[in-house]
Amino acid sequence: MGKHTLQVITADLHIHTCLSPCATLDMTPMKIVREARAKHLAMIAITDHNSAENAGAVIKAARDTGVVVIPGIEVTTYEETHLLGLFEGIDGALSMQALVYGRLQPGENDEDLFGLQVISNEMDEVEGISKRLLIGATDLRLHEAVGEIHLRGGLAVAAHIDRERFSVVSQLGFIPHNLALDAVEISRATERGLDPAHVEGGAGLPVITASDAHSVEEIGAHPVRFRLGRPDLGELRLALAGAEGRGILYGTLSV
């Protein structure tokens, strides 16, 4: 397919693996990719809590399957907001991970209370268990976290802004002016019945929908469609910006 030939693809840009303590243990690389294929997702993003240790394995597991895997991370900021970082390649994701690890609150994961944090390879084999408190918060302020994602060439997406907790809106009351987000994400569960057109300070921000899947059946639960060229981060950036004929086939927030 030529660079300028546009296509419509379906994507899910917020998926957890067995590394996230709250995700089911069968959220392994091969199973995630298999489910993505079954649901005709051309692009998925792996976004574990404060870590990207399984992203590389999912990329490998997806080789030759036609599913493009965006390595990412779901950062818990100081204000307890969730911010997705989506990167071009595993290096960017791991660089962000290194920063996050250095700024994550101290403490060890309590496996009985929060769940196991399983590091897996592309054959769905257990490589290790993460002991970090991935459920905790970093001391990265929201603005800072957005900047660090951008520094690494990534896209910064405020996660599930419609949710009662861990969203920029729930924690801060509104989306801060000049936050330089690339998009905001609306979750499956619009608990507050939020109308995208009436979010404070959200004017003009691109809206994507995603599953925030913590179990296999949730993958692709609330996909977003993009018109773009090849499914990669560069094209995704253009689609979010609505540039060069690329775009989101959903809508934008407007006040």
Added chain:
Amino acid sequence: MKLSEIVQRLNLEVKTGAGRLDENITRGYASDLLSDVIAHGREKDLWITLQTHQNIVAVALMKSLAGIVLVNGRQPEEDTLRKGEAETVPILVSTMPAFEVVGRLFELGISGR
């Protein structure tokens, strides 16, 4: 002061953990950021918060807190009720705002330090 007496004095609604109201409360902690409670909560603290999701039970267990007081009449979610009951974590609801709840507790001799 026993938690059961605090329940009476502050007119709290007992949602879960009725089996642990006999415990003696001497200290409290007020915070709505779970990461903050994980970092600064102390064993046997009475936790004052407006957070109603099930993670509050996990945090209460993790830090061995004496119980949770929800403010502004906020009700615990279904999952929170189930977890709180299963783990016998006292979850109590006050119709008062946090400032008032903390003030009243302070008057009763519950310390923040």
